[in-house]
Amino acid sequence: MRVAVVGAGPSGIYAAEHLASEYQVEVDVYDSLPVPFGLVRYGVAPDHVSIRSVRDKLAQTFENPMVRFRGNVSIGRDVSAEELQEHYDAVVYTYGASLDRELGIPGEDHQMSIAATAFVRWYTGHPDAIDFSEYLTSTADVAVIGLGNVAVDVTRILIKPVAELDQTDIPQHVLDALARSTVRRVHVVGRRGPAHATFTTKELKELGEIPGVDVIVNPADLPTDIAQASAGNKIVARNLDVMTEWSQREPEADKSIEFHFYCAPESMDLESGVLRVNTMKIDQEGRLGPTGEKKEISSDLVIRSIGYRGEGLPGVPFDQATNVIPSLESAVIGLEHSYVAGWIKRGPSGIIGTNKKDAVSCINTLVAGRNESSATSAEQIDQLLADRNVAVIDFDGWKRIEAHEKKLGQSRGRERTTVHNLDELIRIGLGL
Ligand code: NAP
Numbered sequence: 001m002r003v004a005v006v007g008a009g010p011s012g013i014y015a016a017e018h019l020a021s022e023y024q025v026e027v028d029v030y031d032s033l034p035v036p037f038g039l040v041r042y043g044v045a046p047d048h049v050s051i052r053s054v055r056d057k058l059a060q061t062f063e064n065p066m067v068r069f070r071g072n073v074s075i076g077r078d079v080s081a082e083e084l085q086e087h088y089d090a091v092v093y094t095y096g097a098s099l100d101r102e103l104g105i106p107g108e109d110h111q112m113s114i115a116a117t118a119f120v121r122w123y124t125g126h127p128d129a130i131d132f133s134e135y136l137t138s139t140a141d142v143a144v145i146g147l148g149n150v151a152v153d154v155t156r157i158l159i160k161p162v163a164e165l166d167q168t169d170i171p172q173h174v175l176d177a178l179a180r181s182t183v184r185r186v187h188v189v190g191r192r193g194p195a196h197a198t199f200t201t202k203e204l205k206e207l208g209e210i211p212g213v214d215v216i217v218n219p220a221d222l223p224t225d226i227a228q229a230s231a232g233n234k235i236v237a238r239n240l241d242v243m244t245e246w247s248q249r250e251p252e253a254d255k256s257i258e259f260h261f262y263c264a265p266e267s268m269d270l271e272s273g274v275l276r277v278n279t280m281k282i283d284q285e286g287r288l289g290p291t292g293e294k295k296e297i298s299s300d301l302v303i304r305s306i307g308y309r310g311e312g313l314p315g316v317p318f319d320q321a322t323n324v325i326p327s328l329e330s331a332v333i334g335l336e337h338s339y340v341a342g343w344i345k346r347g348p349s350g351i352i353g354t355n356k357k358d359a360v361s362c363i364n365t366l367v368a369g370r371n372e373s374s375a376t377s378a379e380q381i382d383q384l385l386a387d388r389n390v391a392v393i394d395f396d397g398w399k400r401i402e403a404h405e406k407k408l409g410q411s412r413g414r415e416r417t418t419v420h421n422l423d424e425l426i427r428i429g430l431g432l
Contacts, residue, residue, distance in 0.1 A: 009038020
């Protein structure tokens, strides 16, 4: 049996691992990028070194001769979903959710209003990233909209002293841009309150530990009874403890992170450096509604961090309302021998580990439904890609890229430095 996995992020690699180790199935893991690891490389913040090192554990899967990495192959462009179905016994879609969501408010199309997804791509060195280097040199106030872990990551990277980043693998041009940054204040803006935020406590707490940066929380936004407000949710209770301690601190630094809870973005006028919000309240029934009052938040740059969104792939069913591939127990509805796991199945939530359980259950469903193999040989799909002049990067190619990144980093006194240029990644990956 031979299976194709589309997307070499954690979900795809966990799926490949289970197929190869548990069921001795041959797997080809495709990715449109020349490097594997998905959001572990292009989502996890550079200063979260230990989470990024999950990469090394994931890489072990490709050491198994049953598993091949097929990087720099775009499904839908280089090879179609139909062709994958012809060549493999089953196809597993695990390509995640990479698009951003919009607020739909006036002024949002201004150049200085950007998506967190784009900003994250920039600071992690994604080859398709927009270069935001110059955005930070004309900016003192940044508003980050959203109360999730991505908002926390973006806030931390914006305000953290660069000395704390230079031992990470952050791309050199990003480190240089952050060193020139004029950002002084980050305003974290949420339409609901501290008890409704989706931060995890470890990530939230880090904001209060950044040297030279105050964290400002208005005590009036905090519930007086944490036990009641958290309603048995331990993460919420811990978050409220952290924020309560912050609300009692005296500001003393010249940089700050200020939380603006119960503020729903209404419009932005970034020529004048203003984000306008409606202040909100939650009524007795728990419904969120405007108080009727407005507030202005100084913002030279607005970064909306309101969630990721999945996109469809030609030839694969897609639910436009929920932005996922529709499935029943991981089997794609409306497409034979096709399965789905990760964010493109469940939507953009959960931590890396959440995807392991999901991928394992997906593969168990796949294997339970398998028939006699009708897959073509590995040589046939390789020949098809070669005939189309697709420069496939394999796992040895990744190792060449990794060795190059380590050498590059060490030449600058860093452990490794991420290469962000696509042509360069492909050239190094091909050993040219
Ligand atoms: P998220 O946790 O879903 O947070 C999205 C935020 O956007 C929420 O606060 C939401 O508020 C807000 N929002 C949505 N629509 C809005 C609107 N129209 N106006 C104002 N606010 C709006 O998503 P995320 O931060 O993108 O994170 C995605 C997943 O990755 C999460 O599971 C996260 O934990 C994970 N992640 C983990 C780490 C880590 O572990 N270190 C790091 C990064 C990401 P409402 O609640 O009011 O809708």
